[in-house]
Amino acid sequence: MVKPILYGIDASPPVRAVKLTLAALQLPYDYKIVNLMNKEQHSEEYLKKNPQHTVPLLEDGDANIADSHAIMAYLVSKYGKDDSLYPKDLVKRALVDNRMYFESGVVFANALRSLAKMILFLGKTEVPQERIDAITEAYDFVEAFFKDQTYVAGNQLTIADFSLISSISSLVAFVPVDAAKYPKLSAWIKRLEQLPYYAENSTGAQQFVAAVKSKPFTVVG
Numbered sequence: 001m002v003k004p005i006l007y008g009i010d011a012s013p014p015v016r017a018v019k020l021t022l023a024a025l026q027l028p029y030d031y032k033i034v035n036l037m038n039k040e041q042h043s044e045e046y047l048k049k050n051p052q053h054t055v056p057l058l059e060d061g062d063a064n065i066a067d068s069h070a071i072m073a074y075l076v077s078k079y080g081k082d083d084s085l086y087p088k089d090l091v092k093r094a095l096v097d098n099r100m101y102f103e104s105g106v107v108f109a110n111a112l113r114s115l116a117k118m119i120l121f122l123g124k125t126e127v128p129q130e131r132i133d134a135i136t137e138a139y140d141f142v143e144a145f146f147k148d149q150t151y152v153a154g155n156q157l158t159i160a161d162f163s164l165i166s167s168i169s170s171l172v173a174f175v176p177v178d179a180a181k182y183p184k185l186s187a188w189i190k191r192l193e194q195l196p197y198y199a200e201n202s203t204g205a206q207q208f209v210a211a212v213k214s215k216p217f218t219v220v221g
């Protein structure tokens with residue numbers, strides 16, 4: 001069998017979400033680094049595979065699949081021994097999808113990417129308070145998701161957990177998760193840190209946090 005190829009870089013949260021999925025599935029794959037600092041995602045060869053010039057990208061045979069959420073759903077559906085990480089039950093799946101769309105639009109795009117771009121790529125040293133508020137609002141939502149359940153979409157670990165932990169473990173570079181204010185969110189983070197393959201996320205998350213910490217900024221407004 002030809003191994004799937006994951007294009008990405010460890011500092012990228014959505015790449016780490018896919019790496020957690022691959023580890024959970026124990027699926028062998030090749031990993032090709034795309035250095036975003038050197039704009040390698042804009043190479044002609046890469047743009048042919050992903051005109052959106054984002055990582056992660058999964059190449060599996062003739063298929064090129066972009067977007068971490070689409071990739072994770074594909075991987076579990078194609079290679080999972082069972083459907084536990086992405087349930088076939090429609091109601092359970094809808095909740096997993098809900099959490100992943102939330103991660104994509106609210107957590108990653110609104111809270112994380114905009115701020116990370118300002119600091120890491122545009123070299124801004126002042127950021128508006130509203131960008132910090134977007135992060136606490138995201139934490140508020142995740143805390144509210146938890147009622148009695150263990151994971152973000154029920155009592156079973158799913159790809160929605162991989163998605164959300166990848167961005168939340170990066171957001172802590174800007175706003176630490178206060179265990180007193182967010183007890184359920186904090187407990188969930190600790191739970192995921194116990195996964196035997198959690199290094200697939202933590203190594204890159206530490207790189208991301210270090211990169212942010214190396215660029216001090218002040219909050220204005």
Ligand SMILES: N[C@@H](CCC(=O)N[C@@H](CS)C(=O)NCC(=O)O)C(=O)O
Binds near residue numbers: 052
């Ligand atoms: N929603 C997408 C986000 C992908 C994304 O924006 N990736 C960033 C890195 S974290 C990227 O590739 N940026 C480079 C670019 O847009 O050129 C996903 O989940 O895969």
